[in-house]
Amino acid sequence: MHWQYSDILLIVAVVGITLFYSIWFYKKSTKIGLDYAKFFLLSSFIFQYLFKVLHLKYGFIFSYLFRISLVVFIIVYVKDIFFSEDVSSELEEKQPTSKKKIYSIILNTITVLCIIIGAQFKILHWEFGWINGNILLSVGLVTATISIIFGIKKS
Structure with missing residues (x-):
């Protein structure tokens, strides 16, 4: 801006x-x-x-x-x-066994990759067909929101 x-x-x-x-x-x-x-x-x-x-x-x-x-x-x-x-590991975590944990890892991976690559595209003004920084950042933010919503534990 x-x-x-x-x-x-x-x-x-x-x-x-x-x-x-x-x-x-x-x-x-x-x-x-x-x-x-x-x-x-x-x-x-x-x-x-x-x-x-x-x-x-x-x-x-x-x-x-x-x-x-x-x-x-x-x-x-x-x-x-x-x-x-x-x-x-440092926290002595076990490999994820539940489907919810595996889906959470996949969502977080998509989030991180889309935001990092989207920022790169945005900064350098790159476009790859219809894929650009705005699309990748939007996908990253939407998956982050989904991950946060599903990550909230019900009491």
């Missing part, structure tokens, strides 16, 4: 997210592949975004790095969620 001072606000938000996530990542005692993939995705997004907003030279390099990190994140995420052999 190109509102006045929106660039400054977005840059402050991006720096804040980076700072808080970096502190969390550093303090986390046991890190798995998904944690490193998230950190790589966030770092590459931050640099790509800042180079694009500030109109700096060689921003296309970070754009390619972000695309690569997005693919790596998706692969690691799918591998970790669906094909993980290790049943133990």
